[in-house]
Amino acid sequence: MTKILGIIGGGQLGMMLTEAAKKMSEYISDVIVLDPTKNCPAAKVGARQIVADFKDKNAIVELSLQSDIITYEIESGNSEVLESISSGVTINPAPATLRIIQDKYLQKKFLRENNLPVPDFVEIGSLDDAIKNIKSFGYPVMLKARRDAYDGRGNFKIENLGEVKQAFEQFNGRPLMLEKVVDFQMEVSVIAARNTKGQIVTYPVVENIHEDNILKITIAPARVNKKISEEAESIAKKTMEVLHGAGVFGIEMFVTKDDKVLINEIAPRVHNSGHHTLQSSLTSQFEQHLRAILGLDLGKTDLLHHTVMCNILGPKGFQGKYKTITIDQNVGVYLKMYQKDEVKPQRKMGHFNIVDINDTKDIQMLLRKAEEIKSLIKFIPA
Ligand code: ATP
Ligand code: MG
Numbered sequence: 001m002t003k004i005l006g007i008i009g010g011g012q013l014g015m016m017l018t019e020a021a022k023k024m025s026e027y028i029s030d031v032i033v034l035d036p037t038k039n040c041p042a043a044k045v046g047a048r049q050i051v052a053d054f055k056d057k058n059a060i061v062e063l064s065l066q067s068d069i070i071t072y073e074i075e076s077g078n079s080e081v082l083e084s085i086s087s088g089v090t091i092n093p094a095p096a097t098l099r100i101i102q103d104k105y106l107q108k109k110f111l112r113e114n115n116l117p118v119p120d121f122v123e124i125g126s127l128d129d130a131i132k133n134i135k136s137f138g139y140p141v142m143l144k145a146r147r148d149a150y151d152g153r154g155n156f157k158i159e160n161l162g163e164v165k166q167a168f169e170q171f172n173g174r175p176l177m178l179e180k181v182v183d184f185q186m187e188v189s190v191i192a193a194r195n196t197k198g199q200i201v202t203y204p205v206v207e208n209i210h211e212d213n214i215l216k217i218t219i220a221p222a223r224v225n226k227k228i229s230e231e232a233e234s235i236a237k238k239t240m241e242v243l244h245g246a247g248v249f250g251i252e253m254f255v256t257k258d259d260k261v262l263i264n265e266i267a268p269r270v271h272n273s274g275h276h277t278l279q280s281s282l283t284s285q286f287e288q289h290l291r292a293i294l295g296l297d298l299g300k301t302d303l304l305h306h307t308v309m310c311n312i313l314g315p316k317g318f319q320g321k322y323k324t325i326t327i328d329q330n331v332g333v334y335l336k337m338y339q340k341d342e343v344k345p346q347r348k349m350g351h352f353n354i355v356d357i358n359d360t361k362d363i364q365m366l367l368r369k370a371e372e373i374k375s376l377i378k379f380i381p382a
Helices: 012-022 057-066 079-084 095-101 104-113 127-137 161-170 226-242 285-294 363-376
Strands: 003-008 028-035 048-051 069-072 121-124 141-145 155-158 176-180 184-194 200-202 206-211 214-220 247-256 261-267 307-313 333-337 348-355
Touching: 003 012, 003 057, 012 028, 012 285, 028 057, 048 057, 057 079, 069 285, 079 095, 095 104, 104 121, 104 176, 104 261, 121 127, 127 141, 127 161, 127 176, 155 161, 184 226, 184 285, 200 226, 214 363, 226 247, 226 261, 247 285, 307 363, 333 363, 348 363
Parallel strands: 003 028, 003 069, 028 048
Antiparallel strands: 121 176, 141 155, 141 176, 184 200, 184 206, 184 247, 206 214, 214 307, 247 261, 307 348, 333 348
16 A cells, blocks of 8 residues: 655755655655745655644644645654654654754763663753853853754854853853863764664764865765774664654764764754765665665665765855756766755755776866865856
């Protein structure tokens, strides 16, 4: 029997989930997304859309009435409303898992209680609290909003005592946590999946390069030794064992200068650092997520070719409508634009994958090619 899939969020992740769903028509007959932006990316590839805020209770209930199975592309959905829905619709990952993950403090506490490695952190209730704890952590230190943060917008790196008050005030009463700054040699992540039957798989660990707190490049596989890659994959597996609920999860980690692996955060959803799987793997993370929540056997996760993924962000000085972006056909280059109506500075507009189809395993060459392709992509006002 086919199912109707509901997705909270219809941005690029919802779009690529919708595209994967359309290829699985023997299991999924229709996709409905809930998203506040009219004609969101997922709607452009054939999802039906309920236009409403992600946290809108009535809209979530409406989505649950129209769907057989609900999932999400963002972690800021209303977990309380989701937890209260009991009307025959399956929600995965479980709302209780979402509730823990969407609060960075509860998430880290949960990981630490399960003996998973995380940087030192503490909950912060007041400015005095912050000053006291910073003394024991030392500078620099990271003040983080516990909820509703993305692309680093909820983080403030405090370099000295003079900045503490300013950092605290900037968050304007939002619940906060404090975290030690990790002097990392590299940021890596593992995309992992768990299906409703409890089967767990992981994709090979990848390397992530951020700029201005936003993911810029993912290199698959990460340039780390075997011991580190095995450690990262084992941490990811263990994380999946302790988290309930099915689906794909993106597990972001730091590799410290002394080769330790610490979890930075978990995304309970498909993840930007997994976009390479669209071409580098037999099963993309999007198909894998659907297989996981439908209770199908999980697909293969081997990396077929080294791949570099490059995000296409809105240029800093331009906002508005833009001309369609295309590039000439180029072997091993896969451009994916998200069809967003307007470009904004630093907005994720698309990505491309550079696939090492000749299996040179020459990552420097792939990175150079990525720079070349990037220089061809220009946003021109429409
Ligand atoms: P995103 O949406 O990009 O995943 P986010 O807003 O949820 O991000 P984090 O993942 O907590 O924020 O942080 C964004 C980036 O800031 C990290 O990828 C890392 O580069 C840096 N960062 C965060 N916490 C720390 C830390 N404790 N030590 C060092 N760097 C950190
Ligand atoms: Mg992050």
